[in-house]
Amino acid sequence: MNKKIAALAACFAGLLFSISAFAQTYPSKPITMVVPQAAGGTNDIVGRLIAPAFGEAIGASVVVENRPGAGGNIGTQSVARATKDGYTLLLTINSAQAINPALYKNPGFDPINDFVPLYYIGATPYVLVSPPGSPYKTLADVISAAKKKPGELSYASAGNGTISHLLGAMLNTSAGIEMQHIPYKGVAPAINDVLGGQVPLAFASLPSALNYIKAGKLQAIAISSAKRSSAAPEIPTIAETYPDCVGEVWVALFAPAGTPVNAVKKVQAAMDKVMATPEAREKLIAQGLDLTPVPPAKLVTLLKDELVKWAKIVKASGAQLD
Template sequence: MPQLRKIAAGLCLLATTGFATLGAQAAAFPTKPVNIIVPHAPGGTNDIVARLISEKLAQQLGQPFIVNNRPGAGGNIGTQAVLREPADGYTILFTVSSTQAINPTLYKDPGFDPVKDFEPVAAVGSVPNVLCVNPSFPAKNLKEFIQLIKDNPDKYQYASAGNGSLNHLLGAMLDSKADLKLQHIPYRGVAPAMADVLGNQVPMVFASLPSSISNIQSGKLRAIGVSTSARNPALPDVPAIGEEIPGYSGDLWIAMYAPKGTPKEVIDTLYKATEAVLKEADVKDRFDKLGIEMLHDNPEQLAQRLAEDLEKWSGIVKASGAQIN
C-alpha cells in the first residue's frame, strides 16, 4: 500500500507539472515574431496605423511585429493570404471596413467570408471621409451644397477611387438619403481622383480626413461635411453630413483579425496588449493629428460592428449597381 501511494502521488505530481507547463506555454505567446499583413499599399491610413500599433505591440509583448503589405483587388489578395497561414496568432490581418464589410457584396467572389473565416481581435480607429470641393465651387457650406444640388439635378459630378470604392458609395448614399442627383466619375485610385478635383476638372470628392486635411488647411480644398455621425475634433467647424441629412453616416474603421480557430488565449493577449497601446499618450496624439477617432472594441464589439456594416453596405452596394467579377 505505501508503494501504491507513492506511485499515485508521483502521477499526480506529473499531471500537475504537465498542466502547469501547458499553461506556461499558452501564457508565453508570442515566442517568435508576429507577421502583420496589411492588404493595402504602403503609405495609406491603414498602413500608417498598422505600423504605429505594431511597433508598440512589439514593446508590449517582447517580440517583433513585422508589417507586410499585400495590396490588390481592394484588399482581397492580402486577406486571402492570411487564411493560408496557421491559426496560431503569428499571422494577423490589419484591415479596414471597406474590405471586410463592402467587398463581400461588391465582389462576386472575394475569396473569403469575413465572419466564417476570421476571429475578431480589436477595432482601433474610425476614419471619417470628408466631402471636399474645389474652392471655386459655388456652395460655401453644407446647407448651400444640398440646395444647389437639388436645384441643379445631374449637373454636378463627384470623383471616386473606382466603382464600389468607399468614396463612391458615400456619394451613392448621399444621393439616396437626400434625393440628390450627382454624377459619379470613377478613377483608377484616389490619387488621380484627388488630382482632378484640385485641378478643378471635377468639382468634388469624398476623401479620408488624413489624406485631405493638409489640402483643407492650406485652402486648396473646401470641406463641406464629414461622413461620420458627429463632427471631428480635427475639423470642429465642419458639420457632420448627418446634421442635415438624418441617418447619413459612414466611416472607415480599422481593425485586427486572426484566422478562424486561433486560440482564445492568444486573442485575449493580443486584445489586451492593443488596449494598453491605445492608452499611450503619444499614440493618442498621433491619432488626433491624423483625424482618427480612437476605438476600443473588444472582439465581441468588433463582431457586432462588422455585422451592422455588412447589412448597411450590402444595401447601398446593391442600390448603386456596382459589382466586380
C-alpha cells in the first residue's frame, strides 16, 4: 500500500512539474495560426497583418497557414482535433463558426464545445461590387435590372452558405427580386471573374475588395453594415434602402478546447499588446475593420446568438450541403 501511495505521489509530482515547466517555457516553438479559408479573404488578410506583431509580443515565430475546403470545415476540424498545447490556433470568421453548423448536415466540429475563445479582433461589412463601366453603379440600378429580367442577373460569392451568398439571398427577399447565385471557391476567384467581366456582380468582404475599389478597378455599389464604414464613408449601405438586409463578417482567434490556461492567457496578453499598437490598429482600420472590443466571455454569447440568427437565414434560403 505504501509503495502504491509513493508511486501515486511521484506521478502527481511529475504532473505538477510538467505543468510548471510548460508554464515557464510556452511558447518554445513556432505557433501555427490556421486560416480555414483560401488566401485573399478577410481573416487571411488580418492574419498576415497581425502575425509579425503577435509573434514579437508572444516571443515565437507565427506561421499563417491556409487550410481551405468545405466552406472552412476542413481547417476548422483540423484545429479542433489538434494537440491541445497552444501551438495550433484558429483564426476564423463567423461564416465558418456560425453558419456552417446550420448549412452542413455534419460540419465535423462543435463551434461551442470544441473551442475556447481567445480573442475577438474586429468586424467588417461586405460590399456589392461591379466592374468599371458596368451599368450597375447604384443599388437602384441593380434592383431595377433584376426586376426587369428575373433570374438573369447574377452575383458571385465566396461559396455556398457563406455570408456573401446569404446576403444576396437576403437582398432577393428584401427587394422582391431573383438574382442568380454563382458560388466560387473563395473570394479571390470571385473578384477575379468580376474584374474579367465573367460575372456582373459580387458580394465581397470590404478588406478583400477595398484596394480594387480605391484603384478604380471595381465599382462599390453598397455595403452590408447597419452604418457606413469609416474606411469608405462614401459607399452607401444596403440598409439605407432595406433596413433588414444587414450582415457583417467578424474575425476571431480560437484554440482547441482543453488548451492549457497558461497558454490561453499568454495568447490573450500578446494580442492585447498587438491591438494596443497604433500601427496595427491603423492597418486594420484601413482595411475596413471596426475594432470595437468584445471580451472572450461575450464572444461566446455573440457566437451563440449568431448560430440562431444564421440558422434562420439558411433555412429561409433553402441552402443545404452534405
